[in-house]
Amino acid sequence: MKKELVVVAAATTTAMVVAVAFLARHWKQRSEQRDEKGLFYGLNLRGSNFLMLRARLGGKNEPISELRREEVSIPSNVMSGTSKLAKFVSTHTDSTDDTQARQRKLGFSVSFPVDQVAASSGTAIKWKSFSVDDTVGKELENDINEALEKYGVNMRIFALVDDTIGDLAGGRYYNRESVAAITLGMGTNAAYVEPAQSIPKWHGASPKSGEMVIDMQWGSFTSSHLPITEFDASLDAESSNPGARIFEKLISGMYLGEIVRRVLLKMAQETALFGETVPLKLTTPYLLRSPDMAAMHQDTSEDREMVDEKLKEIFGITNSTPMVREVVAEVCDIVAERGARLAGAGIVGILKKTERIANKKSIVTVEGGLYEHYRVFRNYLHSSVWEMLGNELSDNVIIEHSHGGSGAGSVFLAASQTQNADS
Numbered sequence: 001m002k003k004e005l006v007v008v009a010a011a012t013t014t015a016m017v018v019a020v021a022f023l024a025r026h027w028k029q030r031s032e033q034r035d036e037k038g039l040f041y042g043l044n045l046r047g048s049n050f051l052m053l054r055a056r057l058g059g060k061n062e063p064i065s066e067l068r069r070e071e072v073s074i075p076s077n078v079m080s081g082t083s084k085l086a087k088f089v090s091t092h093t094d095s096t097d098d099t100q101a102r103q104r105k106l107g108f109s110v111s112f113p114v115d116q117v118a119a120s121s122g123t124a125i126k127w128k129s130f131s132v133d134d135t136v137g138k139e140l141e142n143d144i145n146e147a148l149e150k151y152g153v154n155m156r157i158f159a160l161v162d163d164t165i166g167d168l169a170g171g172r173y174y175n176r177e178s179v180a181a182i183t184l185g186m187g188t189n190a191a192y193v194e195p196a197q198s199i200p201k202w203h204g205a206s207p208k209s210g211e212m213v214i215d216m217q218w219g220s221f222t223s224s225h226l227p228i229t230e231f232d233a234s235l236d237a238e239s240s241n242p243g244a245r246i247f248e249k250l251i252s253g254m255y256l257g258e259i260v261r262r263v264l265l266k267m268a269q270e271t272a273l274f275g276e277t278v279p280l281k282l283t284t285p286y287l288l289r290s291p292d293m294a295a296m297h298q299d300t301s302e303d304r305e306m307v308d309e310k311l312k313e314i315f316g317i318t319n320s321t322p323m324v325r326e327v328v329a330e331v332c333d334i335v336a337e338r339g340a341r342l343a344g345a346g347i348v349g350i351l352k353k354t355e356r357i358a359n360k361k362s363i364v365t366v367e368g369g370l371y372e373h374y375r376v377f378r379n380y381l382h383s384s385v386w387e388m389l390g391n392e393l394s395d396n397v398i399i400e401h402s403h404g405g406s407g408a409g410s411v412f413l414a415a416s417q418t419q420n421a422d423s
Contacts, residue, residue, distance in 0.1 A: 036415035041155065042107045042408060044163060049073045055411045067408075104155040107410025108144065109166035159413035162215050164189040164367075167402045170409030171365035178363040180350045181402070184343060184381075185368030188252040190216045192350045218346055219248030226250065227338065231262040238285070247346075251339040253370035257288040259335050264328065273324060274317050281315045288314055294374040297332035304329055336377045344384030347399070357389070357396050367402040 042053035049071055056066040074088060148155050161169070164183045168191045171178035180192035196210045226246065235258060236242055236249055249255045265282050267273040274282070281287060292310050299306035304325035311317040311328065320328075347364055351357050371378050386394040402409075 036412070038105070038415065040105045040107065040411045040415045042109070042166075042411035042414070044109045044166065044410065053408060053411055055408070057412075057415050105158045105414045106155050107159040107161075107166070107412070107414035108157045109161050109163040109410040157414075159410055159416075161410055161413060162189065162191070164191045165213055165215055166409035166413070167191075167365050167367045168193070168213060168409065169413050170403050171363060171400075173409070173412040174403050175363055177361045177398075178365055179354055179356070180347070180362075181365040181367065182343070182347060182371075183368045184252065184366060184371040186252060186254045186370075188219050188248050188343070188368070190218045190346060190350060192216070192354065194354070216350075219245045219252070221346075222246040226342070231259050231266075235259065235262060247342070251343045253290040253368070253374075256335055256339055256370075257290040257293040258286050260293050260331055261285070261288040263331050263335070267327070267331075273327065274315075275319060279315045279317050282317075290370060291373065293332050293336070294377070296329055297336055298374075298376055299329065333376070336374070337380045340377045340380035341384040344381050344388065347381075347385055348388045351389070351397060357393050359396075361396050361398065363398045363400060365402045366399060372401060 036057045039054070039056050042051075042055070044051040044053075052070045052072065054066070054068040145156055164181050167183065168178065168181035171181055172193075178193075180190065183189045192214055193211050194214050196212045199212060199214070228246075228250075232250060235255065236246065239249070261282065264273065265278070268278045268282055292314060296304075296307045296310050303322050307325040307328050308320055311320050311325070351362055351364070354362065356362055366381075371381070382399055385397065385399065389397060
């Protein structure tokens, strides 16, 4: 298994690079100086909700003197167009702050692929959780800026990025040794810093020096070395995007619980795990969510009381024995460990691609609910990276939770575009 994962890691370094995200020529200089001053905003779209951040930056001596966060759910009727979305955002911005008379600077991070051509300019490859077909392939910042102006919000997008790049920007703002960012939540992605001259898929004249950011969109990675089971194959075939996002379907929070359900269903059908009759709810796709899977997996009580509770609550299974609960917990463990090790293989692939871990410290920033809240998954991820790197190399690698998430990173990027903005 370890050998296959290392092969996957090696393949990851070449096959998954699908987009180059250009974050302005002065990415390196600005992150080193860190002298941005002023009041800035960050907006992070997270599926059916958004996170609004308000931060005052004070330069080198006091990078962040204020940070306010507000998370708001987006009604389904709003998720059908940028104008509706911007109007909704405008009603949730702070109208009492001291910058109301001046244009506020906004960093905007999104949880779907963006074809980036400048720090504040990009086109949506696909909106996730939003039915805004009119914006696919169009410049997002124009739509949002026009809508904000229309609804009287004195705010403009100065930075537009994929949320994983926002995470990387946030990590980079705090520490120059941050070389990669990973999103592990309902979806997954990775981004890392690469010398500009090393980018093989750069279109046009290649930059002679400096650093660029690679938005890998690694959820789309596939390889014959991936350990695809019959459960993965059936999940993919019955999904809304068969043949796509294969890596994501193996490691992300959207799918881990569903894989467990499919395994339990087959066991119930072939071994009468839950009795002679297969529980009807066990046949319902996506009924088992990853948070519930994590709760069962991390149950350390003697009789697996949480497993018993979740089986009753989710599937209506009221007659589980302690032995059956152990089996359920073991299935959760196998699926979680596989997902974590595959994600770890991807991280190792990135670190080896950067060719710096032999003699330099490298920090990998990780963001997302799966990583943050699923403790056993997180531990498996860390241990797999250390195992694949070996003791000597792993001493140079730090994996840490992100500083404020992609919203904070987009704030820093917006600030870097407006050096010394009025405070």
